[in-house]
Amino acid sequence: xxxxxxxxxxxxxxxxxxxxxxxxxxxxxxxxxxxxxxxxxxxxxxxxxxxxxxxxxxxxxxxxxxxxxxxxxxxxxxxxxxxxxxxxxxxxxxxxxxxxxxxxxxxxxxxxxxxxxxxxxxxxxxxxxxxxxxxxxxxxxxxxxxxxxxxxxxxxxxxxxxxxxxxxxxxxxxxxxxxxxxxxxxxxxxxxxxxxxxxxxxxxxxxxxxxxxxxxxxxxxxxxxxxxxxxxxxxxxxxxxxxxxxxxxxxxxxxxxxxxxxxxxxxxxxxxxxxxxxxxxxxxxxxxxxxxxx
Amino acid sequence: xxxxxxxxxxxxxxxxxxxxxxxxxxxxxxxxxxxxxxxxxxxxxxxxxxxxxxxxxxxxxxxxxxxxxxxxxxxxxxxxxxxxxxxxxxxxxxxxxxxxxxxxxxxxxxxxxxxxxxxxxxxxxxxxxxxxxxxxxxxxxxxxxxxxxxxxxxxxxxxxxxxxxxxxxxxxxxxxxxxxxxxxxxxxxxxxxxxxxxxxxxxxxxxxxxxxxxxxxxxxxxxxxxxxxxxxxxxxxxxxxxxxxxxxxxxxxxxxxxxxxxxxxxxxxxxxxxxxxxxxxxxxxxxxxxxxxxxxxxxxxxxxxxxxxxxxxxxxxxxxxxxxxxxxxxxxxxxxxxxxxxxxxxxxxxxxxxxxxxxxxxxxxxxxxxxxxxxxxxxxxxxxxxxxxxxxxxxxxxxxxxxxxxxxxxxxxxxxxxxxxxxxxxxxxxxxxxxxxxxxxxxxxxxxxxxxxxxxxxxxxxxxxxxxxx
Numbered sequence: 001x002x003x004x005x006x007x008x009x010x011x012x013x014x015x016x017x018x019x020x021x022x023x024x025x026x027x028x029x030x031x032x033x034x035x036x037x038x039x040x041x042x043x044x045x046x047x048x049x050x051x052x053x054x055x056x057x058x059x060x061x062x063x064x065x066x067x068x069x070x071x072x073x074x075x076x077x078x079x080x081x082x083x084x085x086x087x088x089x090x091x092x093x094x095x096x097x098x099x100x101x102x103x104x105x106x107x108x109x110x111x112x113x114x115x116x117x118x119x120x121x122x123x124x125x126x127x128x129x130x131x132x133x134x135x136x137x138x139x140x141x142x143x144x145x146x147x148x149x150x151x152x153x154x155x156x157x158x159x160x161x162x163x164x165x166x167x168x169x170x171x172x173x174x175x176x177x178x179x180x181x182x183x184x185x186x187x188x189x190x191x192x193x194x195x196x197x198x199x200x201x202x203x204x205x206x207x208x209x210x211x212x213x214x215x216x217x218x219x220x221x222x223x224x225x226x227x228x229x230x231x232x233x234x235x236x237x238x239x240x241x242x243x244x245x246x247x248x249x250x251x252x253x254x255x256x257x258x259x260x261x262x263x264x265x266x267x268x269x270x271x272x273x274x275x276x277x278x279x280x281x282x283x284x285x286x287x288x289x290x291x292x293x294x
Numbered sequence: 295x296x297x298x299x300x301x302x303x304x305x306x307x308x309x310x311x312x313x314x315x316x317x318x319x320x321x322x323x324x325x326x327x328x329x330x331x332x333x334x335x336x337x338x339x340x341x342x343x344x345x346x347x348x349x350x351x352x353x354x355x356x357x358x359x360x361x362x363x364x365x366x367x368x369x370x371x372x373x374x375x376x377x378x379x380x381x382x383x384x385x386x387x388x389x390x391x392x393x394x395x396x397x398x399x400x401x402x403x404x405x406x407x408x409x410x411x412x413x414x415x416x417x418x419x420x421x422x423x424x425x426x427x428x429x430x431x432x433x434x435x436x437x438x439x440x441x442x443x444x445x446x447x448x449x450x451x452x453x454x455x456x457x458x459x460x461x462x463x464x465x466x467x468x469x470x471x472x473x474x475x476x477x478x479x480x481x482x483x484x485x486x487x488x489x490x491x492x493x494x495x496x497x498x499x500x501x502x503x504x505x506x507x508x509x510x511x512x513x514x515x516x517x518x519x520x521x522x523x524x525x526x527x528x529x530x531x532x533x534x535x536x537x538x539x540x541x542x543x544x545x546x547x548x549x550x551x552x553x554x555x556x557x558x559x560x561x562x563x564x565x566x567x568x569x570x571x572x573x574x575x576x577x578x579x580x581x582x583x584x585x586x587x588x589x590x591x592x593x594x595x596x597x598x599x600x601x602x603x604x605x606x607x608x609x610x611x612x613x614x615x616x617x618x619x620x621x622x623x624x625x626x627x628x629x630x631x632x633x634x635x636x637x638x639x640x641x642x643x644x645x646x647x648x649x650x651x652x653x654x655x656x657x658x659x660x661x662x663x664x665x666x667x668x669x670x671x672x673x674x675x676x677x678x679x680x681x682x683x684x685x686x687x688x689x690x691x692x693x694x695x696x697x698x699x700x701x702x703x704x705x706x707x708x709x710x711x712x713x714x715x716x717x718x719x720x721x722x723x724x725x726x727x728x729x730x731x732x733x734x735x736x737x738x739x740x741x742x743x744x745x746x747x748x749x750x751x752x753x754x755x756x757x758x759x760x761x762x763x764x
C-alpha cells in the first residue's frame with residue numbers, strides 16, 4: 001500500500017497530515033508527503049530563480065521548504081521517523097533535486113515502511129497527477145477545498161483513490177458511512193471500508209439509496225455482501241436503506257460524525273466531464289471527510 | 295468508446311482542461327477570420343489584429359509555453375500573408391531585441407558578482423536605523439540602480455537585503471507584517487519607478503526608441519534622462535510616503551536588525567580587485583550607452599558588456615545560458631515584429647482612429663485627455679501582460695494618436711512601468727512576491743494608490759515640465 005499526503009501549509013494542513021499519518025500507520029503503508037508550491041509565471045521564472053540563488057547565499061530557504069520542515073517536525077514529534085533522523089534534524093542539504101520542479105527528502109520510517117518528503121512547484125492538479133503516476137500510489141489524501149473545479153479535477157484526473165480530509169474534528173467519534181450500490185466501484189469501497197474500520201476500530205453504517213421506491217436485486221445484493229464482509233472481519237455494522245436523491249441522502253446521513261466511503265463513478269469519463277458524478281456531488285456537499293475508492 | 299480506453303479519454307480530457315484557453319483562443323481566432331474585414335482596414339491589417347488578439351490571449355493565460363506563442367506569431371504572420379518570410383524575419387530582429395538579450399545576460403553577470411552585501415552596507419550607512427529613512431533609502435537606491443541595470447536585477451539584489459533586515463528584526467513573521475510589506479514594496483516599486491529614468495532601465499524603453507526611429511524621430515540616452523529622470527526623483531519620496539501610510543511598520547527603529555545586518559555583512563569577503571574590475575566593465579557599458587548608443591545602438595553595447603564579462607571570466611557561459619530566458623527573448627522579438635507589422639499594414643492607424651472615434655468627444659473637451667487615455671490603456675495592459683510586450687503592441691497605435699509622437703511615445707513607455715497592481719505584472723513585483731511575505735491582496739491594496747498617484751503625476755509632469763524644457 002502506498003499513500004500520498006498532499007499538504008499546503010502548517011496553518012491549514014495540520015488535520016490532513018495527522019489523519020494521513022494515522023491511516024498510513026494503521027495500514028503500514030509506504031508514505032509520501034508532498035507540498036505543491038506556487039510557480040512563478042513563465043515570463044519571470046528565470047529572474048525569480050536568480051533572485052532565489054541570491055537568497056540562498058544569505059541563507060534563506062526557498063518557498064515550500066518551511067512546509068517540509070514543519071512536516072518533518074510533525075513526524076519527529078510523533079516518532080514516525082527513525083530516532084537517528086530526529087536527532088540530526090531537518091536540513092536543506094537533505095533535499096535531492098530530481099527534475100526542474102521536484103525535490104525529495106528520504107526518511108527512514110518507524111511505524112510505516114518509509115517516509116518521503118517531496119516539494120514540487122506548479123499547478124496542484126498537474127503535479128499531483130504526475131506524482132501519483134510516477135509513484136503508483138493507492139490513495140491520495142488531501143485537505144478540503146471549497147472550489148468545485150478542484151474537487152472535480154481531483155476525482156477525474158488523479159489515478160488513485162482520493163481521501164478528502166474535509167472539516168475533520170479530532171475530538172469527534174467518527175463512524176464510517178459506506179455507500180453501496182450495484183456499481184463496479186462498490187467492491188473496492190467495501191474492501192477499503194473494512195480495512196479502515198479494522199484499523200481504527202470504528203463501526204460502519206452501510207447505506208443503500210434507491211432513487212425509486214424499490215430496491216432491486218443488485219442493490220440488495222451489494223448491501224448484503226458488504227454486511228457479510230463486515231461480519232467476517234468482526235466489525236459492528238448496520239444496514240440502512242433509504243429512498244431519494246443519493247447525494248442528498250448521503251449528505252443527510254453523514255452529518256458531521258461520519259467518514260463517507262464510496263466507490264468512484266463507473267460512468268464514461270466524457271459523461272463525468274460534462275455531467276459530473278455522484279461522488280463529485282457528495283464531495284462538494286458533505287461537511288465531513290470522504291474517501292472515493294478507485 | 296470509439297475504441298478509446300478510459301485512460302486515453304481521461305488523458306485527453308486532462309489535456310483539454312489544461313489547454314482550455316488555447317482551445318478558446320483557436321475558436322476566437324477562427325470566428326474573427328470568418329468575420330468580414332472592417333471597413334477602412336486592409337485584409338493584412340485585419341489579419342495582424344487577429345494575430346495580436348490571439349497572441350495576447352495566450353500570453354496572458356499561458357496555456358502553452360511562451361516560445362510557442364512567439365513561434366505562432368512568426369509562422370502565422372507568414373501564413374496569413376502579412377509579409378513574406380524574409381520580411382517577417384527582418385522585422386523580428388533589431389537593436390531592441392539585441393538590447394533585451396544583452397540586458398538579460400548582463401543582469402545574470404551582475405547578480406553573480408554578489409554586490410548585494412556591499413549595497414546593504416551602503417544603504418545602512420546612509421540611512422541609519424530609523425525605519426522611515428530605511429524605507430526611503432530602499433526606494434531611492436532601488437530606483438537609482440534600476441535606471442541603469444534594470445528592475446529585475448535590482449529586485450534580485452535587494453530582496454535578500456530586505457529579507458535579512460526583516461528576519462533580524464523578528465523571526466516571528468506575524469510580528470513584522472507591516473515592516474515586511476513596506477520594505478519589500480519599497481524595493482519592487484522603487485525598481486519600477488526607476489526603470490523609466492533611462493533607456494537602459496527596461497526593454498520597453500528601447501522598443502519605444504526603435505518605434506521613434508521608424509517614425510523618423512530620435513532621442514539620445516542623455517535627452518531621455520533629461521526628459522524623464524526628474525519624474526523618478528519626484529516619485530521617490532512620494533511613493534515612500536504612500537507605502538508608509540499604507541502599511542504601518544511595527545518598529546520605528548530597527549536597531550537590532552541593522553546591527554545584526556552589519557555584523558553579517560562584515561563576515562562576508564571584502565570588495566576584491568575582481569569586484570572592482572566587474573564594476574568598471576559595467577561603468578564602461580553605461581558610458582557606451584550615454585555617448586555611443588546613437589552610433590552603435592544600445593543593444594550592441596549591452597552585448598559588448600556581456601562579451602567583456604565572458605572574456606574576463608566573471609561569468610560562465612553555462613550560467614548565462616541557464617539563467618537567461620531565451621523564450622522571453624524570442625517572444626519579445628515576435629511582439630516587436632507584430633508591432634512593426636501593425637504599423638506597416640496600416641492597422642495601427644486604423645486602431646488609433648477607432649480610439650479617436652470612441653473618445654473623440656472627451657479628447658476635445660478635456661485637457662490632457664489623450665495622455666490620460668494612453669496612460670489608462672497602457673497601465674491596464676501592462677498589469678496583465680508584460681510591460682515590454684505592452685509597448686511593443688500599443689506603441690505603434692499610441693504614436694498615431696496625435697501630432698506630437700515623441701510626447702505620446704514617452705508617455706506610453708513611462709506608463710508601461712506602472713505595473714503596481716498585480717504580483718505578475720513586473721519582474722520586480724514577482725520577485726518580491728516569491729518571498730512569501732507579501733500576498734496578492736497587498737499588491738492591490740497599495741497598488742491602486744501608487745498607480746493613481748503615478749498616473750496623475752505623469753499627466754501633470756508631461757504637460758508642464760516637457761513644455762518648459764522644450
